[in-house]
Amino acid sequence: MDWIDMKKFFNLWTALICIFLLPCLTWAGGVDNKQNLSAGYTASTSRNGAIEGLDTAAYNPAGIVHLKNGFSAGLNIQFISINYKHEIEGTSYKAENYPVIPSAFAVYNKDRWAGYVTFTGIGGGGIVEYSNGNIITQKLTNILKTLFHAESVTNHYAYVESFDYALTTGFSYKATENLSVSAGLRYVFTDRTARLSATINPPQGEGNFIQAVYEQEDTSWGGVFGLNYRFSDTLNFGARYETRINLDWKTKIPSGSTPTGTALLKMHKREHNKAYARDLPAVLGLGMTWQATDKLSVMPSVTLYLEKDADWGEKNDIVGSNAMDLCLAFGYKIHPKLTLSCGYMYTTVDIDANDFGIIEQMSPPLDCHSFSLGARYQFSEALVIQLGTMANMYSPERANTTYLAPNVILGPETKYEKENYSVAIGFEYSFL
DSSP: OOHHHHHHHHHHHHHHHHHHHGGGTSOOOOSSBOOOOSHHHHHHSOOTTOOSSTTHHHHOGGGGGGSOSEEEEEEEEEEEEEEEEEEETTEEEEEEEOOEEEEEEEEEEETTEEEEEEEEEEEEEEEEEETTOOHHHHHHHHHHHHHSOOSEEEEEEEEEEEEEEEEEEEEEEESSSSEEEEEEEEEEEEEEEEEEEEEEEEEETTEEEEEEEEEEEEEEEEEEEEEEEEEETTEEEEEEEEOOBOOEEEEEOOTTSOHHHHHHHHHTTOOTTOEEEOOBOEEEEEEEEEEOSSSEEEEEEEEEEEGGGSOOGGGTTSBOSOEEEEEEEEEEEEETTEEEEEEEEEEEOOBOGGGOOHHHHHSOOOOEEEEEEEEEEEOSSSEEEEEEEEEEEEOOEEEOOEEEETTEEEEOOEEEEEEEEEEEEEEEEEEO
16 A cells, blocks of 8 residues: 555544534434535435535535535425324324425635525424324323313324524635635524314313414524635545524413413423523534545535534433434445435434433424435526435434322323425526
């Protein structure tokens, strides 16, 4: 092995150690944060070391100095199929919804300097609707029967709508031919609405229809910092740190919430004009792109969600250790204009199902195996189209029976199950 080969070998192993040593310190997967920000991610699962594609601005912002000079803009749309299930005493309570998630990217590159703007959905779960109720309405039923002397509670319904959008702008500077750094400012706006309802007999003071509704929202600021290092023409390393977003969800109980429903919300610590801490945790992303041959590229990455440092109020203790995504993707150029990709991601979450609150019960955080396929086609010098598809297969978890009092059941044993599927398309246009 000559000196050139030895140098390439050393550079490769240095980057691999940077990526895969850190997860050994905090092995775990994401609860509130979302990483499916683009069609490129849906096509591969691994973008932290990218220096191709406009979504580089979101995953490896320091690497945008390696994109083409000039102004480029892109729009991505993800079509997601959400399939959640609570299995309770042999009955399945399902949520099947189909959110559409947009994202946009713009980059201006001029030699050693580059600027970017991104609009992405970095948290929230879209719309989740359990048309026949779920474990939450089962618990409320048992409370109504025990404390409000209800004889029957029927027509269960549970709905939540949650979005965390971010507008991020920043710059990247190529300090040397190998090293570039970036800094960005992020504005986050969050919005949540939850609605639970049922029919109760005998009727309460407001009749036999019970509805609990609350709305929460907040805005905040954060930062995004990056570093990119090109070990060689074939090996690139990227790192990104997103600061914690301090959020105190301001709660409103609208007029649609009935008196009994409002009383039930108060029992679950959802009160009008009160704020509840639920920070969006800091994120550390590390990744690399290795051009193994002229046609084959290898893209490992890891993303850590620093949930232990976030303020979640009364839920601070539910996280055992920080969460993590561990990814490996491949790209293969079958034609100068066409590259195919595939990827695998393993996500772990260290929250016991017995500690799930309302947020986690509606959209349970579970360990996950994700698989992706995609294609990137260069239609012209100015236009690129990216296609991607991903399947997320979650490992089920069980929560034990809980009690209001000895021999008085609050929540029966529940098995949480999930699987999601997504298809994404992205367009990139360079104004030459």
